[in-house]
Amino acid sequence: MLIILSKATLENVYAAFVLANGARMEGIEAEIFFTFFGLEAIHKKKLEHLHVATVGNPAMHMPTMLGGLPGMEALATTMMKKEMEKIDMPDIHEFLDIMVASGVKLWACRLAMDMFHYKKEDMYEGLSEVITVGDFYKQGSVLGTHMLFI
Amino acid sequence: MEKEIAGKKINVNEEGYLLDFNQWDQSIGEAIAKENNVDMTPRHWEVVKYLQGEHKNNVPLSIRKIGKSNVIDIKEFYALFPQGPLKISTKIAGIPKPASCL
Numbered sequence: 261m262l263i264i265l266s267k268a269t270l271e272n273v274y275a276a277f278v279l280a281n282g283a284r285m286e287g288i289e290a291e292i293f294f295t296f297f298g299l300e301a302i303h304k305k306k307l308e309h310l311h312v313a314t315v316g317n318p319a320m321h322m323p324t325m326l327g328g329l330p331g332m333e334a335l336a337t338t339m340m341k342k343e344m345e346k347i348d349m350p351d352i353h354e355f356l357d358i359m360v361a362s363g364v365k366l367w368a369c370r371l372a373m374d375m376f377h378y379k380k381e382d383m384y385e386g387l388s389e390v391i392t393v394g395d396f397y398k399q400g401s402v403l404g405t406h407m408l409f410i
Numbered sequence: 411m412e413k414e415i416a417g418k419k420i421n422v423n424e425e426g427y428l429l430d431f432n433q434w435d436q437s438i439g440e441a442i443a444k445e446n447n448v449d450m451t452p453r454h455w456e457v458v459k460y461l462q463g464e465h466k467n468n469v470p471l472s473i474r475k476i477g478k479s480n481v482i483d484i485k486e487f488y489a490l491f492p493q494g495p496l497k498i499s500t501k502i503a504g505i506p507k508p509a510s511c512l
Contacts, residue, residue: 282511285473287494348512350474358474361484 261290262400262407268300269313270340276301276410277355284362292359293396295369298410299376302366302384307352312336353384360386365399367391416441427500427507431465434504443502446493450502454490457482458503465505471496472510 261283265276276292283290300306314320314327314336326332341351350358360366368383368390380390400407413422416437421429426442428434439458443450460481464471473496477484491498496508 278511281473284488285494285496285511287492287497348472348474348510350512354474358477358484361477362473362488 261288262396262405263290263292264396264407264409265292265294265298265301266296266410268297268306268310270310270337271312271317272410273298273301273310273352274344274349274355276408277352277359279408279410280364281355281359281362284359284364289363290359291365291367291396291399293367293369293391295372299368299372299378299383301352302356302368302387303378303382304384305382307356307384310337310352312340356384356386367396369393369396425501425507428504431462431504438504439502442504446498446501448491448493448498448502451490454499454502457487457490458499461499461503462505465500465503470510471500471508472512474512 261280263276263280265273267273276298280290280292294302300310311333314322314332315324317327320327320336349355356366365388366384366386367388368378368380370390370392373379373390380387411422411424412419413426414420415422418433418438420433420438423429426445428438436455440450443454448454460479461471469475473484473487476482476487476496482490487495487499500507
């Protein structure tokens with residue numbers, strides 16, 4: 261299972277992590293390619309501060325104008341994190357540790373790394389490598405590979 | 411449904427998980443392990459016994475909890491049961507497949 265994560269809102273990051281971890285639990289190989297804003301999920305200084313998107317997210321069931329008010333994102337995020345604790349969902353850093361221990365490979369997109377001026381040292385220590393799109397496709401050239409874009 | 415495991419007739423569900431733990435014994439676990447390409451070592455048994463204990467105490471099983479159990483870490487758990495640690499180990503242990511996604 262190859263997963264491309266291009267966003268760093270909490271709901272997207274967790275979706276990618278649960279899918280990757282779930283694949284490993286079934287004995288299926290899993291790799292995540294972090295690109296564009298998805299890189300924040302493995303950026304040491306940013307991964308603890310990811311937020312839920314309150315604007316442009318119809319499932320929040322609040323008017324877009326309200327979602328844009330100061331503090332709304334933080335409030336929604338706190339509420340979501342509380343609910344996650346209840347179902348024993350690990351935080352982002354612990355989830356990364358679990359995935360690495362489970363054999364999930366984590367790749368960072370070279371182009372996006374250059375664009376944001378990130379260095380490998382800025383990133384979570386379990387990151388496998390900074391690679392190009394071509395490198396990532398090569399991993400997936402085996403028959404029966406599934407690829408998800410999140 | 412009924413399935414013959416290690417020479418005994420055992421009640422299992424369609425995925426092969428035991429329906430009644432009272433029917434379990436080590437030879438059953440051994441046979442299920444073989445069927446799932448796992449060569450049981452004393453370490454495997456240690457983990458299986460731990461899972462059975464947790465199940466008896468009604469503790470829901472998840473990879474995260476097992477990682478924090480001080481019995482085994484996640485890496486070794488995957489090394490022992492590479493085809494799916496929780497899925498296979500619980501089947502060998504004769505307990506239900508955990509419903510958790512984590």
